[in-house]
Amino acid sequence: MNEFVERQMKLTWRPPKKSYDVVIVGAGGHGLATAYYLATRHGMSNVAVFERGYIGGGNSGRNTTIIRANYGIPAAVRFYQRSVDLYRGLEEETGRWLMHQQKGILWMAHSQAAVRAERMRAKLNTEFGAQTEWVEPRQVRELCPELDIEGGGRWPVLGASYHPQGATARHDRVVWALAEGAMERGAHVHQNTPVEGLVLDGERVTGVRTAAGDVAAGAVVSAVGGHVSRIAAMAGLRLPIRTHRLQAFVTNHYQQQFGPIVASSELFFYASQTARGEMLLGAEIDPQPSFSYRSSHDFVQDVCRRALCLLPFMSNLRVLRQWTGVCDMSPDYSPIMGQTGVNGFYLTTGWGTWGFKAIPAGGEQMAELIATGEVPELIAPFGLDRFARDRTMADRGSAGTH
């Protein structure tokens, strides 16, 4: 964390105590949001968040900051819509400017099959509370004049589903604001303190082993991104998770304002403009499971080739920075939240390539689960037990990255 943030934010670092009501592993968006909502909604401030690096230094700092709710199954639409709503109020609630900007997201269709899929998605989203409409090519052109409607001849835009609530926010401001909100109310955040093991009492998790010694906990929540299988193994659990890399990059700044977020699930890429004016591009995950943060040149090459079909103006831009995050992919492309079958151990994982948009709702619902002991209706379908119950939440088409 840089000096500027230390000076600006009211972050109070305290030494770890011997025992907490709740210990959260991982000070990324989801971990800090859980601490934040435990403190603000349930008055639970005897909470610690342990982080092996620095806050927001994992996937919270490596994503493409898109917030949207246009998912493909009712339970997911409801959940992500809750998140979109919470994000909209988060600036006022935390008193921090999160650079939240509603831009709308256009999801292009280039084939009749995609037209059907996007029309269906628009209907389903609207039915379950996330406003989405089908727009014809003429309207697409009005919403985003930079788009080549002919798609370079090969990828004509036959229309798009338009989700006006699509937004972006500044990722580190979100994690800092949540950390500040939680710490102001008494929660502890311990950076550079990796969790090395779990303390088990028979079948129950009763604490964590950290670099700073054993810490007892009434409940342990894993909000780890990327290394969750290792944490779960400490509790004797095997997870339906494989970790893959996801890359993204930004160009130098485009001088005009580029309105909406643009995505195409047939060309496998999405683009938006950052507050600095850079064009931010992302695409699909790398094919092999990996924990490495290395980026590759052919990713940039591939994505540019595809993106230029729709956004030819970008041929004048240069790639400035490239980065990689490691994503926990669940087999059905939906998150895994809730109890685990091991007493005192909770999971919020499987955030794959859709974690940032879910930060407030994920935190709020996990906090409610921990505080009340009852699984909130909104996340009940996303439990780890859904695989054994044959109730998987298949939503691959909505991830936009596959």
Add this chain to the structure above:
Amino acid sequence: MSLRIPCPTCGDRSVHEFVHGEIRRVPDHLTDPDERDLDFAFNHDNEEGVVAERWFHAQGCRRWFEIRRDTTTDRIVEAEES
């Protein structure tokens, strides 16, 4: 640089020519057949470190082979035909 996969027939080629295949292992401590099926269907070792895995050279010789790769660095440790 992208990941290059050492195909025993075609030599080092870009990862995009290949299909990744995981070698699934169900832990021995699971004895109930239903539990074993469930584990096989969904769960993964997701190991950090050197793992044995299979790759299919879809856009080349179209053969399966086995390599060992370090998932924390993406370095190929050794390659052998299977």
